[in-house]
Amino acid sequence: MSESPERTPDGRYIIVRGRLWRASNPNLSEAERAKLVDRLMDARRAVGAALKAGDRTAEKAARADVHAAKVALGERGPVWWSDGAPDYNRHLVKNTPYAGDSG
Structure with missing residues (x-):
């Protein structure tokens, strides 16, 4: 089985080749x-x-x-979090507030 992809510290995204992809709803x-x-x-x-x-x-x-x-x-459609944070799905990490974070 392959290694799990890196995640953002808040768990909202996985990081694949420098791009954010929304993670499944943990709830x-x-x-x-x-x-x-x-x-x-x-x-x-x-x-x-x-x-x-x-x-x-x-x-x-x-x-x-x-x-x-x-x-x-x-992973698509309305976001599963409720704090009003924007959705950065498919954005390059370097162009988001996650730049510089380590998962």
Whole structure:
């Protein structure tokens, strides 16, 4: 299994190649998180199958399923924190208040 990615000190983001990606909502129960990750993986496999088959309709539906699973996990859509802090998802770390922080 691969090493876990670096996180920001507040746990809101993982850092991949200098970019922030919103982490899953830590308030989800382990069972709910596992169910949503399974749903996400199924949807990603469906995207691959649709691409392989050249089925653009199935690809579009599968990509929508990926998005829905990521929203349910808290990785997209409304932020899962409630302190009013802005969302820096997909920003370069160096262009955010997290620059200089070490996870």
